[in-house]
Amino acid sequence: MRKLLLSAVVLGLALGFGTGASADPVKKSGTVTYDIDLKVADGAKTANVYLPYPMSDKNQDITDVKVSGNFSSQGVYHDVKTGSYYLMASWDQIKEKPKMTFSFHVDSHYQKGKALKDVQAKAPVDVAPYLASNDYIPADSKHCKDIVKTACKGKKTTLEKARALYDWTIANTYRDPNVKGCGLGDAIRTLTESQGGGKCADISSVFITLCRSAGIPCRDVFGLRTKGADGAITGDFHCWAEFYLPGTGWVQADPADVRKAMLVEKLELKDAATKKHTEFFWNGDDLFRIALNRGEHAAKLMGMQGEAIGYFMYPYAEVDGKGLDYFAPKDFSFAVNFKAD
Secondary structure, three states, rough: HHHHHHHHHHHHOOOOOOHHHOOHHOOOOEEEEEEEOOOOOOOOEEEEEEOOOOOOEEEEEEEEEEEEEEEEEEEEEOOOOOOOEEEEEEEEOOOOOOOEEEEEEEOOOOOOOOOOOOOOOOOOOHHHHHHOOOOOOOOOOHHHHHHHHHHHOOOOOOHHHHHHHHHHHHHHEEEOOOOOOOEEEEEHHHHHHHOOOEEEHHHHHHHHHHHHHOOOOOEEEEEEOOOOOOOOOOOOOEEEEEEEOOOOEEEEEHHHHHHHHHHHHOOOOOOOHHHHHHHHOEEOOOOOOEEEEEEOOOOOOOOOOOOOOOOOOOOOOEEOOOEOOOOOOOHHEEEEEEEEE
């Protein structure tokens, strides 16, 4: 147990979390609060704000949800096309600066997964949507199929193929600190125009696309990965991946965090520390994670007049039908804070 705790602390330090990213479950609970304070021009008439609505699952318990503000109406909805659950608040006639607060309590119990079991069965029907190809996850593209053919050569089982694609993603991408936010989440752009460079949304999209190309259901998890200390967590948004393994279920994999650790520690692929990070972020970990949304890319939610958003993780807002830049929270403006139990 002491070795596990020390491992988590060291990895937490490498990723910039401090010792808050320990294996101690007592420190992985508290209240997350979004404060939305829209910057609108004089004469603005209407506004809509959309926030991912987190759900309880085996890895987290979400309770004590609260919503307040000067909006005209608000409600929780489910987008069938992407699978996203979201909170939408509307201002039908702006009379004063639009403001709202959304908060929830989270008890996160993400942990290292148990031994993986691959029964070599067909994946159930309800995970079939996570094999689909789209503009952001182009699983049916020749480029990605050629990569899979090379990376999975000699691999027979689902587990062997998933691990080979995880290793390939780590070896053929890198974290680019100059990318805005978490990136665009466009796999082909990351592999071609960006030559493998990107942040978590980009690197995760590569792994997810390759898994789907190989016939392995795989999906994004859009959320927060935080250190659990009181204060601002607006910069703690993070994306990771889950692939479906018959006999086990959904398995967490985070190649983007491996590449982040490599950047922070100035590591090469051959370094022993890289191998430790690679194993730590395969099949789950016990860092403080909060899943906000597992919806597909290109969300066009109810009432949206602008273009579909690449992925739905950040707060999104439209004023008079024009989308605001969620990569610029101060201009938007929104802030996310955490208060530990």
